[in-house]
Amino acid sequence: MRSSRVPSRRSAVLAVSAALAAVLTTACSSGAPDRAPDRAPASHEVTLPPVHAGFDYQLGGAYPPPGGVGVVVRDHTAPAAPDVYNICYVNAFQTQPDAEGDWDTDLLLRDAAGEVVMDEDWGEALLDIGSAANRERIAEKVNGWIDTCAAKGYRAVEPDNYDSFTRAPDGLLDADDAKAFLSLLAAHAHAKGLAIGQKNTVELAGARAEVGLDFAVVEECGRYRECGGYLSAFGDHVVVIEYSAEGLRRACAGWGDRLGIVRRDLDVLPAGRSGHLRRTCAHP
Template sequence: MPIPHVRAARLPVRIAVALTASAAVLAVFSCSTTDGTSTPSASSPAKSSSDRATPKAPSAVTLPPVHAGFDYQIGGSYPPPAGVSIVSRDHGDSPAPGIYTICYVNAFQVQSGAEQEWDADLLLRDANGDIVYDPNWNEALLDISTDAKRGRVAQKVNGWFNECAAKGFNAVEPDNYDSYTRSEDLLSAADAETFESMLVACSHQQNLAIAQKNAVELAPDRQRVGLDFAVAEQCGQYSECGLYIDAFGGSVFDVEYTARGLAAACSGWGDRISIVQRDLDVVPAGSPGYVRHTC
């Protein structure tokens, strides 16, 4: 069961960087397929055009309805409350029947204690060879500093995308896009955007829409990266909702974790975007500590 990745502190909004991935890099990169065939790294020789991970046209994916009832269930699934037509759930769960369901995947970091599930050289290490961890959630950061490593990480993440598509999810939510801000300057915003563009290619290849998760400072580049909508945590609490709206219009789905954040989000942007308050552990309905409020 994943832990929600709520950040205790936010960095000041930065000037968005240009996407540095060249067209050649993305053309060479190829996603793995549902039949289990492998994906070469971005530095591998190019295959035929039919093997390349070219993002499908926007019409090939179904976008979530704008300003619709939203629930965030990544800590465990339960029947969606009345009025909800969009739900986000962990990729280990099944989609909610009859409504638009987003598939949560931890794409830029490793679930706590799961380091052994990754090749050792794909865990980001500092100059002493020590693994770099997210200090708030004890999660190892993935090394996306080179095309070759990005390709290998994307292949594994795409395996989860395959599962999402096979189960019938409508979209994916790759978490920790902002992990470069916790990388001790070993990763850059350009590394994050280049890797995210690979995930866009993989998701669109399977007709899955893809969300930008947090990293509001990168939102101005969303069209260049290819992202379809945004899932934001605490954009009301930190007065960031308007910045997401500038980039994504009404296709923003906000999760607040405090009454203050909910009030700020609802008063400022409740007529334009989908907003829900959940408890910090995002526990299922009926569990101790369960909280859910909307505007």
């Protein structure tokens, strides 16, 4: 199982317009942007994660949620936790490490030399979402995982690597490809009664209604001063994971009275394992 993703590809992700960057900086520095309407899309009946609830991010292994936790993210291979709101993680835009063989070879993104394009930070192959036909085939597999989430009692799904287009060379993929693919997953999740969250990718937060997204799961928006950009799009329906003391301090100072925020160790290890770390705004 892969561990959580730290948004380390800043140069690609920050290749957005100066105007957008100015808006996000202003929102974060003010500490109080206008709230987006707390609206769920009208075309489906889903339950969104409770706002400002105790939050835990358990991708590295499931363990009993600590006291006061009301929202938990776990991998789709894990059981849902009892008596809390469960969000199901799926790696939607890339393969798992060393799992290219689980996919048809023509669905792996290839560069001009015919080599599979890799996310080198995580050893994951990018999936080729550059055509409608490919998006349909990839979505069929990912939607099977979403079906598993629903069958296990999860209430929502978190598809990771929405920003994979920023790692594709020579313009092989773009934001429109990513939005079109995630729209397929959103429609399927909603049909199964699951809410769907945007993972990171602040530059596309404004497209939430177009894509059909309900809330956001955000890594290190405190560290990178991006929290305001997500709140402008999703209101308080945002949960935050930080991986540093400074990131936690900044996120809590700006949004601790509005959002579920947790600091975890980089490997998001289960409780009881050496290296496990979990901190909150109340206990930094």
